[in-house]
Amino acid sequence: MQLPILSLLTSRVQMQQRDYEPAIAISHAILETVEPGSQESDHALLNLVTLYLQAGSAGKSRSLATRLRETTSSDQLRLIAEGTRLMLAAGGNGSLAAVTRHLQQMAQQQQGVHPHYYGVTMLNLAVNQMLEDDPESALATSNEAIEALEGTSSRIELSAALVARAFALTLSGRVEESRSIVERASIVDEIEVAFERADLLDSFIDPDAARSVLDSLAERPEASARLLFNLQGAWFYARRGKDQEAKASVAKLESQVEFMFIGQATLCRLTEAYVAVASGAANGPELCDVAYVAARQQGALRWMHIAQLLRAFCDGEEEFGSAIKIIGHRSPWNVTHVADLVGRRIEDFDESVIPFIANSAAIHPGRWRFVLRDRIQKAPTGEGLVSARLLEPIGDRSDVQRLRAYARRQRRIPGASNLGRHLARQLADRAMVEDQSRVSIVVGNRVVQGSMIRRKVLALLCFLLTRPDFSSTRDQVLDALWPELDPPDALNSLNQTVYFLRRVLEERYVEDLSPGYLHHDSDLIWLDSDLVTSRSNDCRRLIKALPMSPDPDQVETLVEAYHGRFALDFEYEEWAAPYREWLHASYLEIVERAVADDIETGHFERGINLARRVLDVDPNAEHIEVSLLRLYRASGAHAAAAEQYAHYATAMREQLGIEPPPLDSL
Template identity: 40%
Template sequence: MAQQGAAINESLDLAERAWTMAPESSAVLVNLVAARSLAGKLDSALEAGRLLAGSNQEAMAAIGRAYLRIHETSLSGSVSNAAAELEVLARGLRERGESHYLGVALLNLAYLYVAAGRPELALASADGAVAELTGMELTTARLARAFALAYLGNMTGARAELRAASQSALPGQALEVALEAGQIEALLGDGNLGWLAIDQLGRDVEPSTDNGEQALYAKVLLEARDGDVVGATRDVERLQLGQPRTAVAFEAQRLLVNGLVQALAESREASDFIRRGTALAAAQGAAIWEQFGTALQGLADRELDPSSAVISVARTSPVSLSMLAEAVLRRAPDLSATAFEEVINEAERRPWRWRASTRRAVLEGSTPRAASAARVLGRIGEVEDIQLLSDASKRLRDRLAPRIALSLSRRLAERVLVEDLGRVRIHVGTRVVEGGEVRRKVLALLCLLLSKSGFALTREEVLDDLWPEHDPSSALNSLNQTVYFLRRVFEPSFADETSPGYVGQDGETIWLDPELIDCRSRRCLEIIRSMPGDPTPEGATALATEYRGRFALDFAYEEWSASYRDALHASYLRVIEQAVLRDLDSGHFDRGTFLAERAAEVDPEAEEIQVALVRLYRHTGAHAAAAERYESYARAMRDLGIEPPTFTDI
């Protein structure tokens, strides 16, 4: 109970006293191993583990052996062998129904699988552990699950697990949660969030303890990410090589982070650390760290072309490139086109890991490194980066630089949908602009362009349609002012250098960008044009759903809108009438009724539609509805001086 409450000292005291009274009890030894590990007394925990491994109860002895194998992996023990032994143990525990020990085995397997570069298996094991465990061990299982999700690229899920772990953590576990959160964010997430976690531990951590050194390791990673080479160099020297810890493959990680820091400092010592760390990880079967080291070796050696290493790692363990984002960005100008594209692909998979470092690199000045970073940021940046890239393009000696900010601006631009059937309404992303809120000439220009092929007109055509009574100079001035205000309908804070280009204007032409702007009438036209022959049922249904009324009723009496409005409406009626008659002939009365009712809503005077509805209602047994529809139809015909056919003749 004390252990489950994470009262560490009390738990240890109880376990030690129990061992004194029953030194050969396997159950007591299991608790002693756990209590000593929790208290950070690894040497004495390993001693208890050896005693447990010698138990005459094979099931308990297997647990002891597994514990020893796991801890051996922190230095040089085989990750592959430890995982295999735990897999056997887990199968036995499952068969015997020992859910608690099974959960612990699955929890440890999850961490082994992460180091082995098998995050899918790690996630499955962590899920199993979460299902079996309670108390503080459930919290640890959630942390293992967070690690697996982070390596799989699901940082949203990983952070959700970290929050759940923090909320369920028992007294005394806050250190463990903060430590793991710091490492996850340092390697694969957001550096600022990593610092927030590490700050909970205190930045002046004591590396002589297990948790202390792991916190120091995360701190070094964060300093390296921030470009604080001085701080990282100072702190990396405090890591205690050769000391056993609870983290899998931690010795290899210590060697490799030494190599990373030395590489960022451009020290010749980097290569030896990287070589040793990579070789150790390979011998252990810690594939994620072997790939990390392979990539780092190619990036650290200035005499080598890093391209082959980057391509190789990108195709086997692309997450390693994200873990080494800063080192990759330093060598980006030296990469081949293929290798650079692999880097961008990985940055797009985990943009949160790259953005801060890429922004810093862009701000370096006019260096090739800054130009390469700008190309990466152009693919993963956020709205705030558009101005940054625009400013950078003025100083970067790269022919592609001016296009990067525009490309990002267009990628992030809110798409526009103009509801131009019936009363006009403009949707800019999630923002809605009612037509009545827009200056009339501005709305007219928008609708005029929407009614034209390619959303484009010559300047003279616009002037003739919208300002026919003005002299050329006055009309041109009005047009320029109207374009000014139209741009700000889409972009209230319009700036020419960062605009995605919703509205274009040159000396002769004015246009809307069809990649950024769509409208309901154009969607209807596309459906109609997709059916050059007889309408298909699917096409007719789609058209009936899209068509909401006649084009731009705000300008019902404007000459420039009439031809487009009438042609579109006539095409709509042609398709729907044909589809309704076919449904009548083929017996698809429900579909025909839907089409006819929609058409009657938008054009109550459509005679063929009214007659078809009467027939459809009669065929479906809706006789009262048929009679009422007939009376409405008959009145309309008589108002026109035409005697309608009788109800029975329809």
């Protein structure tokens, strides 16, 4: 016969695997063979409390928690039993404040002594803090829960703690961090994540991705999964105008009598109220009041705030707008939670309400894109401008075309004509022209070698890079690039070249959707310096920003940036020479002074490193090479000095036809 302690371990393993029936049977069998109040009895009861709760039998869990509290001699387990009783009560209308106080008392006694118990306590406290509309505290608490549980075998609880952290991050607008945490939680225990992931996606992050997660809940056999599917399903369907499906989900909630999680009854009331309001049911206001009173009495501030928003929606746009401003100021995530209802009134709000909506949209853009796109698509003639303006700052690439189509369709609305253009610029890949030595263009992840571009097209690009603000008159371009052609022929060539350059910078160029890398308006042609930059211009800005005596770090930044002479593809073009020579001479002047300072101050190693890098770029920089020789000699590197002198002497003889001075004289 297996010892009770081994049976308890088996039961724990089965619980972590959600194999509830055999785990419950083992724990009951243990109770029949051990003395009440013994350690084995205590832990068998504790197993059963947790097992029945996870299996959806809250009543049995409650009675066993009472039995544990009355029979155990352990103060720690007595606290846990009482905490379980309070949390089950809070599944109905029990006080969240009472739960919080008790959990905090438990945590004080468990910290540093019982990591599993402490982790579970902090997890439950984090859940409570979320219901109290305090994601900042919930984030700190869930972090402690995760730290405690990571060193235990409590897979389900660790996954739940990770999800609690993800939810707090999401409400605070840290969506990318939340995504990574949810993925980690899914690896730990995918089932535990499903409901919260469906809620996070549909309510805050990406409603289009919520359906598949919700469907995975529907396939689970557990009573808790059915409850959570109906809860989230009611919101999911109502948000999409599927009133009958939403009402069917609410009807199934009414048959759920067991309480499985804190705040369950209040959330069910709120869900019923939301479905009624969203569907326009006559009893919507009454149900909102019921949900509000329940949430306020329980201390579930998050549900209370949402109930306030629902009731205000029923009372008209003025009351709804006021509620959005009041609640949105403190907890913008609650405004996002009812974004679909906000969308219905968005064109009618007073202007003072719009910044609060915009703030919510900036924090949770994925949710608001879903709502605003729908409003724009359905907007009749003369409407939808507010939705379109709110979408512009948060849209993705697909919204450029959507907003431009709206602008054309609603062109008679003042202020609509330029919608989408700012977004196109905001999301455009920046173009970086590598224009030192051989030319290439990097646009996002795409690299275009200069050798693959028509010569005049590349020449136009490089010519504009030499000009102040990347701008030139049309006549200057024609004189530089087509001096041999008559004006009409030259202008025709310019137009063709502009056509091809736009498609180099933007493969799928469409004038109405373009962010505008290259502009050609009547007498002017220019590159947008916010979208296009070049290595030579980065160096030019660095040079112009340097003080008369730059420090070594500033010189290092310039040397790191400078890769060689400008546009060797056009080495013999007259228009390129002045810019190329000025830039190179300025670079050499700065580094020569820096090397000379290193010689004078005895920073030989730094000076040697700097001089070598300059000679890699320009092997014919005579003054730098002489300075390098001096640095080698001063640092005692005589062999290196001799080898460098051989190169220097050969260059003097072959390139200048003169005999170099002796090494000792340098």
